[in-house]
Structures are given as C-alpha cells and as structure tokens.
Amino acid sequence: MRNNMLSFKEKAGAAQEDCLCFCEEEASREAMFQAPIELPEGFVVDPSEAVANVTWNADSLSCVIERCFIETGPEPDEIGIQFAVRLQGTVTLLVSVSPVRNQYGQGDGSVSVIRNAEIDQVVYYSDEPDDCPDVSDITIENLVVVPPFYGSPLSVTGTIVLVPEPDHRSYVFTANTGDSTVSVIDADVNTLVSTISLSDIPTDLGVTLDKAYTYVLHRNANLVSIINNETLTVTQTIPLVGAPRKIQFEPGGEFAYILAGGSSVYEINISSQTITNTFTVSPAADDFALDPNGQFFYTTNSVIWVVNKYDLNTGQLIESLSNFETPNLIVTPIIGDFAYLENGELGPNAVSVIDLTTFSESSRINRLFDGLITIVFSADGTRAFFLEPYFEASPENLTVVDTAQHTFITTASLPGVSDLAVTPDNQYIYAAQPDDNTVTVYRTSDYTAVTVIPVGAGPSAIAM
Structure with missing residues (x-):
C-alpha cells in the first residue's frame, strides 16, 4: 500500500485531473439474476422435479x-491510493x-431462454493498478x-x-515500534509478504476471531x-481518550474491548468499527481480561x-x-472457566489459578516466575505458554503449562523474545525478537x- 503513497499536493492534483474520490462503493464478487421462461402452450413443468441448467458467455x-x-490515518493528509477493480458489460446466459x-x-x-445480465460493479479493491480477474473463472x-x-x-x-x-491465507502480524510499521508474514511459506506503514508507533495488536481484521494499538497516540x-x-482509525494498553475479543466475535489509560474499557463494534460503550474502572487497572x-x-x-470483576454488559462492579x-x-x-493471575510483592512471582465460577483461587502453578512478559494460550486452550525475560544465566524463559491440570510440563529457551x-x-510458535528485527519459528x-x-524494526508484539 505505501508503495503507492503520494504527497498531499500530488493527491490533490490527481483528484482534480482524474476526478479521484474515496473508495466508498461497496465491492461485491457476485451478481444475482432472474430469467423468466414462457412454456409452450400445452406443456408443463413440475417444480418439485424440475432442474435448471445455465451456460454462459462473458466475451x-x-x-x-x-x-x-483511502484514509490511512486520522489526519487530513494521511491518504493513500487504492485501485477499484470494476467489471462492466454483459454476461449472456442460456x-x-x-x-x-x-x-x-x-x-x-x-x-431454454437467453438472458443478458448487465454488469457494472466493483468486485474488489487492490493495491495493484493492473489486478484484473480472469473472467473464465466465472461460475453459476x-x-x-x-x-x-x-x-x-x-x-x-x-x-x-x-x-x-x-x-x-494464514498471516502473522508484528507491531514494529522501531519504524512504525506492521510486518505481515505468510505462515504457509514463512515469508514476509507485506509491510504496512502506520501513522504512529504500534505498541500492541490483536486479530479478530474471524481473522478479517487486525486492530493495532498506538499507546503514545x-x-x-x-x-x-x-x-x-x-481502513479505519479510532481515537481514544487515554493510551490503549491491551485488546481482547469477546467469544461471540461481535465486540472488541480495549483497556485505555488504566481507567477506561472501550467497547468497539467490529462490524461498524465504532465505539459503542465506555466503562469506567476504579481503581485504575494495570491489566484486564474478558x-x-x-x-x-x-x-x-x-x-x-x-x-475486580465487572459486568460486561453494564460495566457495573460485581x-x-x-x-x-x-x-x-x-x-x-478462549475456552475455559479459569484465569491465570500473576502476583507477588518481592518476587519471584506466583501464578494463581482463579476459578471464575466461584471467583476464588483454586490452585497455583507449580513454578515461580521472574516477572512474566506474557501468557499465551493455544487455540484449543489445552496449553498455556508463560514467557519470562531471557537471561544467559537463566535461559529457560518459556514454560509450557497443561491447562487441564494447571501444571508445567516443560521449559525451553527462546532468546530475546518479547x-x-x-x-x-x-505445532509451531512464532516468536517476536525486537533486538534482532526478526521472528523465529x-x-x-x-x-x-x-x-x-526478517521483519520491521523492533517487533514488540505479534498476533496470528
């Protein structure tokens, strides 16, 4: 996308010359048709057994x-160029x-009857200026x-x-604090396929449950x-009052929730990409989880x-x-009835298992930790990966936990991982290494x- 970026003066000139407008037309890869068929007098068709067949010509x-x-940021001059791919003409149907x-x-x-379907629609948007589809791939x-x-x-x-x-395609995204970009890795071939430039430094990110969107947090902005x-x-930017710290997605896939400034949790409708609610939390929060x-x-x-435990619908403290x-x-x-809570005043720290049904501590992980960076669950919830800072004197900074028994089953060394x-x-872990500007699989x-x-400069957060 950024390969096609223009200065604001160039964009304004292009707009005047080519009547350029925003990419607002809805794209659709499909077109409906209806073909009335007059039967010869004295003949009938039984709809319960009737079968339709269509051949077509798209010459x-x-x-x-x-x-x-397209808007690439909140400022008026943060605008990029995209290409609407439009199909026009007639598809002849027999x-x-x-x-x-x-x-x-x-x-x-x-x-049989011949029917002409008139087509004039944007089928998709592309970064490439010559990305026309092959009409021989049309199907009915x-x-x-x-x-x-x-x-x-x-x-x-x-x-x-x-x-x-x-x-x-299966993508892995990294938030690169060193050059204000998001790197995109094709996980099928483990190759960098895109670098997305951002208006501000990305500090965290998360992918929606349907994998359609990636939400990037800019804590400093x-x-x-x-x-x-x-x-x-x-495709969209949402300003907040307060620095966004963490993003979570509710299991229904309808809303995203963002902890911002410690004292607010924002509810964002994923479909409309707008803020639909704001909850105030008191005292201010260091972390939150759904x-x-x-x-x-x-x-x-x-x-x-x-x-504290809050009602997600009302924001009321429970x-x-x-x-x-x-x-x-x-x-x-994503699946389960527990939470892992790191706690401890002097360290090393314990991780308590909170039974969410009773909202009480049910057990503790049978291992202590030197200040966890993050805990990541497997998609099926059967494993949890506890990441600590890496030290040469204590290189085993990854602890793998069986979530059924809440016990650790192995440790491993992941140098420089954030x-x-x-x-x-x-089967695989993708590990962001900000000092090396790399992701190791x-x-x-x-x-x-x-x-x-290799990815962008300083990959500090990663999501798939």
Whole structure:
C-alpha cells in the first residue's frame, strides 16, 4: 500500500485531473439474476422435479481499473491510493429447465431462454493498478426453479460468481515500534509478504476471531488503527481518550474491548468499527481480561492489591478479591472457566489459578516466575505458554503449562523474545525478537528453531 503513497499536493492534483474520490462503493464478487421462461402452450413443468441448467458467455465483459482514495490515518493528509477493480458489460446466459412434459405427463424435453445480465460493479479493491480477474473463472451457483404465481411465468434465479473468493491465507502480524510499521508474514511459506506503514508507533495488536481484521494499538497516540486482512491496508482509525494498553475479543466475535489509560474499557463494534460503550474502572487497572463466556471482565491493580470483576454488559462492579499481593498480569483462555493471575510483592512471582465460577483461587502453578512478559494460550486452550525475560544465566524463559491440570510440563529457551503467537494446530510458535528485527519459528514438539524471518524494526508484539 505505501508503495503507492503520494504527497498531499500530488493527491490533490490527481483528484482534480482524474476526478479521484474515496473508495466508498461497496465491492461485491457476485451478481444475482432472474430469467423468466414462457412454456409452450400445452406443456408443463413440475417444480418439485424440475432442474435448471445455465451456460454462459462473458466475451462482452470488460475490466476497468479506477483509482480512489483511502484514509490511512486520522489526519487530513494521511491518504493513500487504492485501485477499484470494476467489471462492466454483459454476461449472456442460456438458461434451461427440464423435464418439460405435455398435459398428459408425457415427454422428457427441456425449454431454454437467453438472458443478458448487465454488469457494472466493483468486485474488489487492490493495491495493484493492473489486478484484473480472469473472467473464465466465472461460475453459476444457487440455481432455483421458481414456479409460476399470480400470473408470473416460471423463472430461474441464481448467482453469477464473477470472481471466486480468494484462498484465505494464514498471516502473522508484528507491531514494529522501531519504524512504525506492521510486518505481515505468510505462515504457509514463512515469508514476509507485506509491510504496512502506520501513522504512529504500534505498541500492541490483536486479530479478530474471524481473522478479517487486525486492530493495532498506538499507546503514545491514544489511537487504534484497523487493518483489513484481505487487502492488508489500514481502513479505519479510532481515537481514544487515554493510551490503549491491551485488546481482547469477546467469544461471540461481535465486540472488541480495549483497556485505555488504566481507567477506561472501550467497547468497539467490529462490524461498524465504532465505539459503542465506555466503562469506567476504579481503581485504575494495570491489566484486564474478558470472561471466556462473554459475561464479565476482570481488572487488576498492583498498588492497592485488588482484582475486580465487572459486568460486561453494564460495566457495573460485581465483586472484588483483595487476598493477592501486587496482582498484575491476568489472562483467560478462549475456552475455559479459569484465569491465570500473576502476583507477588518481592518476587519471584506466583501464578494463581482463579476459578471464575466461584471467583476464588483454586490452585497455583507449580513454578515461580521472574516477572512474566506474557501468557499465551493455544487455540484449543489445552496449553498455556508463560514467557519470562531471557537471561544467559537463566535461559529457560518459556514454560509450557497443561491447562487441564494447571501444571508445567516443560521449559525451553527462546532468546530475546518479547511476544508469542501459536499456530491453530499447536505445532509451531512464532516468536517476536525486537533486538534482532526478526521472528523465529519454533517447533513445539522439541522447541527447536525452524526458520528465522526478517521483519520491521523492533517487533514488540505479534498476533496470528
């Protein structure tokens, strides 16, 4: 995307010359059609047994590339160029229905009609100026024979799939604090495929549960950037009052929640990409986590030693725990009824298991930790990966925990790692290494390095 960036003066000139506008037209890869079919007198079609068939010709269909603006940041001059790929013309359809029988139920014929479907629509947006689709890939789907009613003839409806949906690629994203970019790694081939420039320094990020968007937090700018994971471009920015610290997604996939400034939790509707609610938390929170069932959220405060439970719908304080020394890091799995809470005044620190049903400590992990950086769960919730700072004198900075028993099962050494992401099949870990500007892929069967991928400067956070 940034390869196509222009100065504001150049953009204004281009707008005047080419009547350039913002990319506001909705893109659709499909077009509906309906073909009425008049039956010869004395012949009938039984809708219960009728079968439709369509052949098509798209020789009259053409591709038009249209440049348009997209917003890449909150400032008026933070604008980039994208390309709307439009298909225009006619798709000629030969629509047939069979069997056609006479009034006595005899015969096994068919009846056909030629129908022209007029096409004029943006099928997708692209970073490339010559990214036209192959019209030979057009398919016809969802054919339905509609019986005559109220004087209307028999008809066939269906969908022209002008452009097939792209294969969903598995991406790994890193927030690079050194050059204000997000690096995009294709996890299928472990190769850097895109670098997305941002308006401000990214400090954390998270991927929506449907994998459609990546939310990037800018702690120093009180801002959230939203990346469309199909186009790999910033499509929206949301200003906040307070520095965003952490993002969580509720299990229904409808809302994102962001802890900002310690005293506010923002609710963002993922569909509309707008703030729909703001909850005030008191005292200010060091960390927060969502209930796996989507009913509550939990905050920690290490100064007055309290863990609070809030109603996620109303923001009302429900209950508090005050029996932990300096509670700070708190995490919950996507699937489960527990939370892991790091606590301890002098160190090394303990990790308590909080039973969320009773909101009480049920056990502790059978290991102490020297200030955890993060805890990351596997997609199925069966494993938790506890990451500590790396020291040569104590190199085993990764602890793998069995979440069914809440006991550690192995340790490993991941030098210089600041954050982790686990593949959905639990086979690999992607580890961000900010001092080396790299991501190292580790095999979870033996925690050996498989490959090292160069990324942007200072990758401090990673998500998949």
